[in-house]
Amino acid sequence: MAExxxxxxxxxxxxxxxxxxxxxVDWGRVRDQAVGLLAGVVRWVGLIFALILVLHVIFVIGGxxxxxxxxxxxxxxxxxxxxxxxxxxxxxxEKLRVLVNFGIAAIFWLVVSSIVTRIIRRIGGTTV
Numbered sequence: 001m002a003e004x005x006x007x008x009x010x011x012x013x014x015x016x017x018x019x020x021x022x023x024x025v026d027w028g029r030v031r032d033q034a035v036g037l038l039a040g041v042v043r044w045v046g047l048i049f050a051l052i053l054v055l056h057v058i059f060v061i062g063g064x065x066x067x068x069x070x071x072x073x074x075x076x077x078x079x080x081x082x083x084x085x086x087x088x089x090x091x092x093x094e095k096l097r098v099l100v101n102f103g104i105a106a107i108f109w110l111v112v113s114s115i116v117t118r119i120i121r122r123i124g125g126t127t128v
Contacts, residue, residue: 035124039117046113052077053106060098078102081109 056078058064064071079086085105091097 031124035121039120039124042120043113043117046109046116049081049109049113050106053081053102053109057099057102057106061095078105081105083108 052074055074059071059074066072066075082102082105085101085108087101088104089097089100091100
């Protein structure tokens, strides 16, 4: 019985001594995971940007307190994220102006992030 235990231990020692070169790395899988991660990050960033813009529209239309920390945070970020869309249309009504211009900016971020995600996946060789 002791001989059987010793034999089992020698197999473990032999396995540990195998050179690292014999361990294969599936670089295709690594590339696919990296491409998927990058595409996912781009997609999430676009969704978060669009969400901030939509929240700004909701806060303005709903008449949220502009001195509130959340409202001011969203307003500050949305001004930068709206790019050139902030004064694209200039209707008389402030709420309509915010709805149209910041709404278009939100759609812009969704479309751009979707296109960039597809480009990343195509260049990376994944078809998901």
